[in-house]
Amino acid sequence: MLDVHAWTWRHGNEPTDLVLETHAISEELAPNEILIANKVIGINPVDWKFIAQAEKVWKPGHIPGVDGMGVVIAAGRDVHLRIGTRVAYHQNLYHAGSYATHIKIAAHMVMPVPDGLSDTAAAAFPCPTLTAWQSVMKVPDATNKDVLVTGAGGSVGSLVAQLALQKGWRVWVTAGEQHREKLLSRGVTEVVDYHQENWRDLLLEKLQGRKFYAAFDTISGQHAASLAGLLGLNGHLVCIQDRIEQPPLPAFTTAISYHEEALASIHQHGTVLDWMELTTAGAELMDQIKNNRLAIPTLEVVPFEQLPNALKDLKAAVRTRKYVVQVD
Numbered sequence: 001m002l003d004v005h006a007w008t009w010r011h012g013n014e015p016t017d018l019v020l021e022t023h024a025i026s027e028e029l030a031p032n033e034i035l036i037a038n039k040v041i042g043i044n045p046v047d048w049k050f051i052a053q054a055e056k057v058w059k060p061g062h063i064p065g066v067d068g069m070g071v072v073i074a075a076g077r078d079v080h081l082r083i084g085t086r087v088a089y090h091q092n093l094y095h096a097g098s099y100a101t102h103i104k105i106a107a108h109m110v111m112p113v114p115d116g117l118s119d120t121a122a123a124a125f126p127c128p129t130l131t132a133w134q135s136v137m138k139v140p141d142a143t144n145k146d147v148l149v150t151g152a153g154g155s156v157g158s159l160v161a162q163l164a165l166q167k168g169w170r171v172w173v174t175a176g177e178q179h180r181e182k183l184l185s186r187g188v189t190e191v192v193d194y195h196q197e198n199w200r201d202l203l204l205e206k207l208q209g210r211k212f213y214a215a216f217d218t219i220s221g222q223h224a225a226s227l228a229g230l231l232g233l234n235g236h237l238v239c240i241q242d243r244i245e246q247p248p249l250p251a252f253t254t255a256i257s258y259h260e261e262a263l264a265s266i267h268q269h270g271t272v273l274d275w276m277e278l279t280t281a282g283a284e285l286m287d288q289i290k291n292n293r294l295a296i297p298t299l300e301v302v303p304f305e306q307l308p309n310a311l312k313d314l315k316a317a318v319r320t321r322k323y324v325v326q327v328d
Contacts, residue, residue: 002027002035006063006100007307013052015311018064018099025104027074034081034107035074036089040123041098041325042067043307046264048315050093057094065098066091066264069113069123070327079107086113088286090126092267099307101327108275111282117290120299123324129285129296130278131240131263132159135216136167138259139236145213146170148203148230150194150223153179155297155322156240157218161188162294169213172206174199186295200230216240231256297322304328 001024008021029035047064050057058064069088072081081087087110091097096104113122135156139147147164151157152173164171165187173183174194183191190206192199211232217224221242228237228248235256237244243260266274288294300321302310310323 001025002102004100004102005304006096007065008099009051009054009058009062009064010060013054015048015051015308015315017051018308018311020305023061023063023100025102029074029076029104031076031078032107033076033104034072034079034087034110036068036070036087036103036105036110037073038068038070038098038101038103038327040069040119040301041065041304041307041327042069042123042125042127043311043314043323043325044127045314046093046127047099048311051311063096063098063100065100066093067123067126068098068103069119069125070103073102075107081107081110081112086119086122087111088113088122088125088282090130090263093264094267099325101304108272108279111279111286114283114287114290117286120301120324120326121289121296122286124296124299124322125286125289126282127263128155128322129159129289129294130282131261132156132163133281133285134263134278135160135238135240135259135261136163138238138261139214141167142213143168146172146189146207146210148212148215148227149173149218150216150227151175151218152183152188152191154218157216158183158297159294160216160218160240162186164216172203172212200226203230211235214238221245228254228256299324301326 004023007018072085089110147169149161152161153175170189172190174192177193180191212230214236215227216238218240221244224239225244225248233254238259240261298321300323304327307325
């Protein structure tokens, strides 16, 4: 048996209700499993959102966390990864998670970390970057198009904007004024401050008669629905946070397509080919981050003992930084 130190949910619905416990886990592995010694843990909004409804989704004793990076220290008989390989992963929300010193996980779910990419960047990578990639991939390639990204000052929105630029689209974004210069320096066409009540009208005026080919919304299903009128004929509305329950436009008008984004769905509904596509894309995206072709948010590293407090700050939106947790 291996003693694993883990931040554990027993009761309560706040990040600070997590308790640090020691779990004894078997070192016996399934044929396709690996055992990882975590080095850095990524924390994400989905973590506190699940804690907020934990009684409905977990049993007491559950270890939260989906993102992490570590070193393979043991492997099942069918696994071809070498011991000592650095890997990043995105874990199933319903399985023992990353808020621990060690984790067991299926080998097909991990992505080798390229040499030259830091442990902290690798841990921060999976959830926001793969979400952004999936969102952009839902929209067909097209030339001479304008697209909108809302909440581009945030982690996912910033990545969506960058990946949309790589598609050759003219990218318009909403963000707070403090993000304006950074976003413009990356090639964004225009940054509109969402605090302005008439920001939608300002965008339409600047488009000079054009309409958006696609809109990527990182706010909510209701907010995404409010963007439908900005889209042109056969446009695409991608709802990254929440979903659109009812079509916001009358039938047979602009005939837009609605897309929902749910990275975690791959754990319940993905095939082997889906996982191959995701992890292959993940390897390419990590390489882009390593080579400074894709920028991730500023990272704030906190010690393992401070994980609940960092998650509390993330929930309260105290800072716009991305937190990662160093495992001793």
